[in-house]
Amino acid sequence: MTLAIVGAGAMGEALLGGWIGSGIDPAEVLVVDASAARVAQVTAHYGVRGVDLAEAAEAEVLVLAVKPYQMPAVLQELSGSIGASTLVVSIAAGVTLAVLEAALPDASVIRVMPNTPALVRKGMAGVMAGSKATPEQVDAVSALMEALGRSVVIPEDQVHALTALSGSGPAYLFYVAEAMIEAGVHQGLSRGAATELVNQAFVGAGAMLSESGHSATELREMVTSPAGTTAAALRALDDHGVRSGILAAVEACTLRSEEMSGL
Ligand SMILES: NC(=O)C1=CN([C@@H]2O[C@H](COP(=O)(O)OP(=O)(O)OC[C@H]3O[C@@H](n4cnc5c(N)ncnc54)[C@H](OP(=O)(O)O)[C@@H]3O)[C@@H](O)[C@H]2O)C=CC1
Numbered sequence: 001m002t003l004a005i006v007g008a009g010a011m012g013e014a015l016l017g018g019w020i021g022s023g024i025d026p027a028e029v030l031v032v033d034a035s036a037a038r039v040a041q042v043t044a045h046y047g048v049r050g051v052d053l054a055e056a057a058e059a060e061v062l063v064l065a066v067k068p069y070q071m072p073a074v075l076q077e078l079s080g081s082i083g084a085s086t087l088v089v090s091i092a093a094g095v096t097l098a099v100l101e102a103a104l105p106d107a108s109v110i111r112v113m114p115n116t117p118a119l120v121r122k123g124m125a126g127v128m129a130g131s132k133a134t135p136e137q138v139d140a141v142s143a144l145m146e147a148l149g150r151s152v153v154i155p156e157d158q159v160h161a162l163t164a165l166s167g168s169g170p171a172y173l174f175y176v177a178e179a180m181i182e183a184g185v186h187q188g189l190s191r192g193a194a195t196e197l198v199n200q201a202f203v204g205a206g207a208m209l210s211e212s213g214h215s216a217t218e219l220r221e222m223v224t225s226p227a228g229t230t231a232a233a234l235r236a237l238d239d240h241g242v243r244s245g246i247l248a249a250v251e252a253c254t255l256r257s258e259e260m261s262g263l
């Protein structure tokens with residue numbers, strides 16, 4: 001199966017790196033990017049081939065991974081050249097199946113909302129079927145995303161909440177990691193030592209969440225001794241409104257996704 005990725009940016013590279021890491025033959029993967037330097041970088045690193053959009057349009061699966069505002073130009077350029085034999089997969093936030101299908105009327109279209117941990121094959125993706133997508137095509141795209149972690153098929157109206165938790169979610173965790181490292185430096189640790197401690201705390205906590213069978217609440221309680229150090233820290237987080245800040249962040253992300261979709 002030939003697979004073309006249009007847009008080798010942060011998310012395009014996460015998909016590319018994850019797929020090559022999962023064993024997909026680099027010879028079957030084509031990459032298009034506006035920047036020749038970027039194409040040179042990813043082709044050298046992953047052993048894939050840089051092509052133009054016209055050649056990419058002949059691939060069996062064409063993944064559109066440009067920024068939402070760059071999508072109209074790409075769709076316009078593809079409009080004459082996409083036939084029924086190409087499965088188009090768009091990962092752009094806020095670009096609806098209706099918009100994609102109107103621009104590419106002959107194509108079978110599937111929308112996906114992935115996240116960057118796909119690069120290390122720990123991703124999560126929501127998969128949304130267009131009106132012409134067959135169950136086999138939905139299964140094929142789900143399998144492609146499962147090679148990068150996990151996936152779930154959702155109705156399109158759930159994409160906003162999914163984006164707010166898993167599409168954008170890793171950024172909130174990186175933000176917390178950054179703040180914790182900064183806090184460690186304030187407590188007198190070197191930045192390198194603070195980074196190592198925080199990174200490993202995230203690795204350990206993530207593995208506990210996915211492997212221990214305990215809920216987040218149970219795991220937090222297991223760390224929190226009565227009147228101990230963790231209780232003092234959690235109280236400070238509550239006093240500073242961190243929990244309500246997270247609720248507000250997820251709500252803002254959901255609303256922005258709806259707004260970008262023209263809702
Ligand atoms: N980043 C993330 O975590 C996630 C992103 N997404 C979606 O993925 C898409 C890409 O996001 P992201 O990777 O962050 O963005 P980036 O800007 O990092 O990547 C987009 C890439 O596409 C290139 N590009 C622009 N126009 C064209 C064109 N006409 N043909 C080929 N390549 C082009 C850009 O070049 P240049 O920089 O020169 O413009 C850039 O290298 C977005 O639509 C976003 O909504 C979805 C889920 C998660």
Ligand SMILES: O=C(O)[C@@H]1CCC=N1
Nearest residue numbers: 092093163167168169
């Ligand atoms: O920030 C964004 O708009 C994209 C979509 C989900 C994650 N990044």
